[in-house]
């Protein structure tokens with residue numbers, strides 16, 4: 001269904017968001033890239049789901065970003081994560097569970113607020129629905145819902161629409177912007193790598209709008225983006241899985257119904273696969289002739305049937321945002337700050353500590 005609504009010219013689709021990144025307003029002043037990157041990447045998924053961008057100053061939009069950010073941070077606290085695994089799934093069935101005290105209560109409250117926002121939005125979409133002019137994922141879903149009206153087994157009911165939209169909002173916003181934030185901090189720390197990426201951008205793209213297809217001519221930039229994802233390891237614990245049948249894996253018997261936490265860090269930092277697993281080293285993805293090489297152990301999006309549903313979209317976003325930003329700006333530390341802090345904060349994703357940066361225009 002997504003193919004019905006995704007723009008047929010993705011590069012133009014992204015560029016309108018990239019140019020809206022008003023980094024110029026921060027010239028000369030240290031700033032934290034968190035909110036601006038969140039808003040820019042959020043608008044990609046908002047455009048797909050809703051069919052329009054939201055204004056950065058729209059209080060509803062900023063509220064939505066805060067709710068998602070807060071949930072991602074709180075949900076990663078060890079106790080909260082454990083309680084949530086149980087509670088959030090049960091909450092749909094037993095809403096009274098919301099009265100339990102603790103940080104998970106904030107999460108439940110935030111989820112309820114997100115669902116209210118989504119319900120309001122798709123009621124609006126329903127009012128203006130034109131089957132011959134479907135503008136968004138929600139429109140396409142509602143048209144299918146109409147087609148299947150009367151079928152009690154249809155998956156296209158309002159409950160599923162709310163869940164799908166909320167999952168796509170949450171999964172599609174924070175992940176990409178957190179990766180980009182790591183990317184900018186790593187470029188600030190390793191200025192020589194930033195310069196090499198910019199040299200390749202100037203040679204291959206020049207002043208044109210970066211396109212996803214450029215990456216095949218840009219092995220170094222492609223390797224840097226892969227290494228940003230490997231090194232930052234933003235979903236170290238993956239999502240929980242469960243065995244659907246008895247399995248014997250490497251001599252261990254795992255019965256059906258066992259809760260599994262597949263540690264993505266164990267492959268992304270595997271020293272048998274990566275020469276310098278704990279260092280930022282783009283050569284992990286380059287051969288001796290400087291050609292890009294794929295690595296089987298590169299799985300920040302997980303693997304198998306339930307791997308990230310947004311992998312292709314995320315790869316496009318990362319390439320186009322990253323090259324557009326480095327094409328136009330140099331990234332550095334604020335005056336008086338001598339190093340980048342690469343430690344991460346606790347959360348569902350592995351995010352960098354909030355810190356200030358400076359930009360200067362290149363062109």
Ligand code: HEM
Nearest residue numbers: 171172175176179235239300301302306307308309310314
């Ligand atoms: C750098 C960006 C991203 C990373 C690193 C990432 C990573 C992941 C990971 C590790 C999972 C869990 C897979 C598993 O359970 O085995 C996942 C699931 C998912 N991701 Fe992403 N993701 C990213 C961006 C996105 C975007 C942009 C979207 C939005 C379209 C998205 C949508 C989803 C969805 C819907 C799932 C659940 C899939 C399922 O359970 O079947 N992700 N992602």
